[in-house]
Amino acid sequence: MIPDAIKKFIDAFSRLPSIGPRLATRLAFYLANLNKNDLKNLEMALHQLATINRCEKCFFVSENRLCFVCSNPDRNQKTIAVVEKETDLLSIEQTGKFKGHYFILGEVSPRKTLDVAQRLRLQYLKERILKELGGRAKEIIVALNLDATGDYITQIIIQEFKNLAEKITRLGRGIPTGGEIEFADSETLASALERRV
């Protein structure tokens, strides 16, 4: 009934976050109607994502060895905000209230614990604190979502880093419990940063 190329597109794209079969179907026919040039542009845009590097220090996306934060000498590397996702980092940057460094943990699935890649990243953060900060950060801000999974992962991080930081804080409960950092407005996020506990 529907050509294979359309079916395959719907199948592949409906698995992406917030897409689903209905939007994937709509996109498939929309894109099949585009001229070849516009389609080629989208294809190139997708293709170039494969070339993206990660910052050696914090794992944020970067064109260079270090990202725009880690390569900035004005940022305080003794204060480290651990975030789940790149978009969480961007949301915190937008508040203009944070002058420390970041550490990207990677997305945590609901009701899941840390996976192997995330454990390796935390191990790497420990080594960094030992080597670069003389074994003790000034502060680690665990900026994870304030839901059950975030609470659980935060407790793990507090346990593992309690001897590696003068203090370990979380974002202030200015963000409603259960809310996601990615969707918080800049002001709420700023006050949560200021009133961190």
Add this chain to the structure above:
Amino acid sequence: MIPDAIKKFIDAFSRLPSIGPRLATRLAFYLANLNKNDLKNLEMALHQLATINRCEKCFFVSENRLCFVCSNPDRNQKTIAVVEKETDLLSIEQTGKFKGHYFILGEVSPRKTLDVAQRLRLQYLKERILKELGGRAKEIIVALNLDATGDYITQIIIQEFKNLAEKITRLGRGIPTGGEIEFADSETLASALERRV
């Protein structure tokens, strides 16, 4: 701040229908975190949309010269449903109530009239009725959205085809005025087909 590849992806994909900057940003980072194989699969799925053909008769997507409807001898080619989009055709097919042929007009922008491509398609339909149906279709069902733009385009089609069909009908007002065909449930759409006026 953000690598060029990410910016370009957000810029290109945020222009697609129902995507927008926030979802495009989320997708960009999600995709940048995928392994190369999964990313390659999505790229191929997108690439293959460029290979899609259109049915010579009705302009629906097809791997062959004729689509699954136009190539089916059990379908009645004297009854023609004019629809905007491929997804409208699929919605009508899902009701199982329509045994005629289709004609894809192409998406109509709100408060716009027909563009050159759409006028050419209608011209092509006229010639098809003259050549293949002896100058007269049994029925043309103008199955456009029941909003102001759909009403306007319907009037144009009625004027242009009044001598080329025994009757020209619209979908019954079982669909709420202002509603879009794509989002109607199968039952409502079936009763709108049965009670067409």
